[in-house]
Amino acid sequence: MxxxxxxxxxxxxxxxxxxxxxxxxxxxxxxxxxxxxxxxxxxxxxxxxxxxxxxxxxxxxxxxxxxxxxxxxxxxxxxxxxxxxxxxxxxxxxxxxxxLAQDYPITPKEHGVDFLMDRRHLWLRSQSQWAVMRVRATVVRAIRDWLDSHGFLNLDTPILTPTSCEDTTTLFATDYFGEPAYLTQSGQLYNEAHIMAFGKVYCFGPTFRAEKSKTRRHLMEFWMVEPEMAYADLDDCMKVEEEFVSYIVQTTLRERAYELSLLGRDTTLLQNVTPPFPRISYDDAVKLLNEKGVSIEWGEDFGAPHETALAESFDKPVFVHHYPAQCKAFYMEVEPDRPELSKSVDLLAPEGYGEIIGGGERTASLELLERRIAEHKLKREAYEWYLDLRRYGSVPHAGFGLGLERTVAWICGLSHIRETIPFPRMLTRLYP
RNA sequence: UCCUCGGUAGCUCAAUCGGCAGAGCGGCCGGCUGUUAACCGGUUGGUUGUAGGUUCGAGUCCUGCCCGAGGAGCCA
The missing domain is CATH 2.40.50.140 (Nucleic acid-binding proteins)
Known part of the structure; x- marks a missing residue:
């Protein structure tokens, strides 16, 4: 014993x-x-x-x-x-x-990223990584606490899926007893089935994108929490998001002050993260960007420099709403008076951390959804079950997805998302 | 996928105009009762990513390939 x-x-x-x-x-x-x-x-x-x-x-x-x-x-x-x-x-x-350990490779001195990533299983023992993982665990718990105590039912969505949820990104394919199956890139569509049965739900799990992205904000495998609400519109969505994100940040500041200090994080701006968050329409954001000398044409989606420039104009996370419909997924609701606009909203984190939430109101209309599926050249038969949700008791509904790793990177003040998950899956790294 | 930069000791890096392969840290040996990535003395340590080429001579110049980093696009 x-x-x-x-x-x-x-x-x-x-x-x-x-x-x-x-x-x-x-x-x-x-x-x-x-x-x-x-x-x-x-x-x-x-x-x-x-x-x-x-x-x-x-x-x-x-x-x-x-x-x-x-x-x-x-x-x-x-x-x-x-x-x-x-x-x-x-x-x-x-x-x-x-x-007695012999020749431990990671010394207290400086090391390069590649060297450390090759020894990620050992690097996790270091003080900085210990601090980040404890912040991550607290962010996860804060996410669940807030949603569980605000009437959201946790109901997870499948990881192996027959089709894509969104048409824009690339999927990891696998063999499912002779049929192709894909690793999920979002639980969104299944969430919409869930809310028609349970009202307010969320799923929280790993998602996969086979995008050849090589930036400080991308992983091939990342965790996303996706709340979805029946009888909710774009405005409801933003209200939930600002309460939710504020709770996550304030809980982490309170419970992980020591870990954040080990990371040398200046938490001044994080103290500020309380509702309400500033809101700016896409139209106004384009104007603001052009005034600031970051040129963009109406109708283009924002790139990283645009997001950074926008976020710099505010001392809190900022909502950008009503993106052009062409920039967003096929299931987004459109604004009745201006059908070229989607009822979408992204939340941009301060300090250059960019988009941590994407979401909005989903279309309740069977007719619009059928048209969008055709326009996006999606296989109609794969979406029949999804169209059923509009045939039988369709209601206005909204939801969003928050990227866990981006949120943790922001709270910890890290320069790269790869340190926010124990074993990051990146474009050129599947080991260890 | 594209653009830029890089690959030299276990690690982080230096090496002038193409002319002897270097330092700090780590490891090892010794010293120290208040260290925080200690300090002091000694010592160990090399297929310069890889395959060719130019040259009397290549870490250095040229070509291909491999690997990595930063950025872009796309997204959370």
Missing amino acids: QEDQTYIQDIAQHEGREVTLKGWLLRSTDKGKLQFLMLRDGTGFIQCVVFQKAVSPETFDAARRVTQESSLIVRGKVRKEPRAPGGYELDASEVRIVQ
């Missing part, structure tokens, strides 16, 4: 007491007769101090020999220590090496 273990996250409750910590060596400093061991156990970090005079020769020898990322068990007394990182220190009485 394993002996009792204390977790570093609870260390303050054990001040003055003898505890056993089990973990790995993050780094150490050899001062001769004094050894500093920075121990991590997955829940946190603590410095263990080993004085030669205070311990057995075996323990001191173990403390002197232990290498970076060796697994070890340390017994000692918890002491408040302002000189130590974290404020607490362990006066070690016993150090036992579980396994």
Whole structure:
């Protein structure tokens, strides 16, 4: 039987007491007769101090020999220590090496992206990655908490699908007992079936896009939460989005302040993320961009430089609504007075993080949907079930998709999305 | 897919006009009772991505290929 273990996250409750910590060596400093061991156990970090005079020769020898990322068990007394990182220190009485690691490749010094990505399974042990993953987990929980407590039923959608949800992007194909099947790129269409049965729903899972995108904002496999609401319009959609995103950001700021500080994140702008968010129409956004010298023609979709320039004009996430219908998916509702506009809305994050949400009102009209499917040259027979949703009790409805990794990158202030998921799937990387 | 930049020690990089392959870190040995990516002394460490070519001589110049990074398009 394993002996009792204390977790570093609870260390303050054990001040003055003898505890056993089990973990790995993050780094150490050899001062001769004094050894500093920075121990991590997955829940946190603590410095263990080993004085030669205070311990057995075996323990001191173990403390002197232990290498970076060796697994070890340390017994000692918890002491408040302002000189130590974290404020607490362990006066070690016993150090036992579980396994002595040889030549751990990731040193505390600088490394290149390729080197680290090749060793992603080890890189995850570093402090910065530990902080990011804990933020990610909190963002996931905040997403579920908010939706669960606002009447949304979690109902997941299939990952293997017979057709595309949107016509614009590329699909990963696989063999389904002799038939082609595709990895989902959105749960959207199935969500629309769900709301007609359950009212307000969300799906939350991995989605796949075989786009040959090689940017700081793209992964081939990413996680998306997609809420969808029956009897909701574009305005309802924006209200939900701003409450939802504000809750996610404020919860993370409150619960992950330590992790964000490890990442060196300046949270000043994040404190600002409270409802309401500014709203700008596509028409006005085009005008604003041209005034700012970022030229764009009406009817073009925004690229990364446009999104960045727009977001720079506001100190909060900003809604851009009523994009030209030609820029958006076939199922988008159109504005009755101006049928060239879709009732769509994107949410652009500040600081150049770009679009974190895309969504809007879906068309309730069978006739418009049939026309759009034909215009987009989609296989009509694949969408018969979807058209049924308009035949039997069609209602106005709206929803959106929030990209988890982009949201985490924004909150953490990361320059690339690849660090926001444990094992990113990128254009040229499927390993490890 | 396109544009730009890059590939030299385990890592991060340097190498002048084409002329002896270098440094810091890491590792190893030694020293140090307050280190935070410690410091001090010593030591170890090379098929210069790859295949050709030019040259008395190529890390350096030329051509093909491979790999990576940044950006674009597309999107969350």
